[in-house]
Amino acid sequence: EVQLVESGGGLVQPGRSLRLSCAASGFTFDDYAMHWVRQAPGKGLEWVSGISWNSGSIGYADSVKGRFTISRDNAKNSLYLQMNSLRAEDTALYYCAKGDGNGIATAGDYWGQGTLVTVSS
C-alpha cells in the first residue's frame, strides 16, 4: 500500500524558514517523480514544485521560485521542501504527491494527508 506522510509544518514568523519532509513507502521510490502541492484555507490546489526520479528535472511555481528548494533522498525514500523567506501568503496545507511516472510532467496518483504551514507574526 502506497503511503505518503508529510511532516515539518507549523507556525513560523514571516521571513523565517521551514523544512518539510515526506516519508514514502509501499512503492519503489526512486522510480517515480514527486510533487509538492499546497492549498490555502478555503482555496483551490496550487502546484508548488516537482522533481523527477533522479533529481535531474526540477520545476517550481513562479510564486515560490528563488525561495523554495525541492530535493529528494532516494536512499531514505524521502522528499523535502526547504522553504525560505516565508510570507503570509505561503500559509497553506502542503501535500506531497507521487507522480505516475519518472518524469516531472506527471499526474499525482497518490497523495499524503498534508502538513499545515502557518506564516504569521
Place this chain on the structure above:
Amino acid sequence: SYVLTQPPSVSVAPGKTARITCGGNNIGSKSVHWYQQKPGQAPVLVIYYDSDRPSGIPERFSGSNSGNTATLTISRVEAGDEADYYCQVWDSSSEVFGGGTKLTVL
C-alpha cells in the same frame, strides 16, 4: 502563464449525468488530469491523460479533451460524488490547476 477555467459550481440530481468543463487555450494538445477532493480529505486522481481511469475509480467517471475544452463526465451521479473537482495540465515546465468546481448533488 497558462490558465485553466472551470465553472465554480455544478448541480445535478441523483442518477443524472454531471459534466464539468475545464477550458484552456488549445487544451486539446495537452494531457489533462482530474482530481476529486471531498471536505477534509486529500485529492484523489479520478481521470488521467484525458480519459484513463486509475484502478478503483468507477466506470461512471469518464473524460474527454478536444479543442479548447476538456470535460469530466460523471454518469448516474450518487450522493457520494459530491465534492470539489480540479483539472490539471503540464505547461511550460510547470503544473497548472484549474480553480475547481464544486459538484452539488441535489
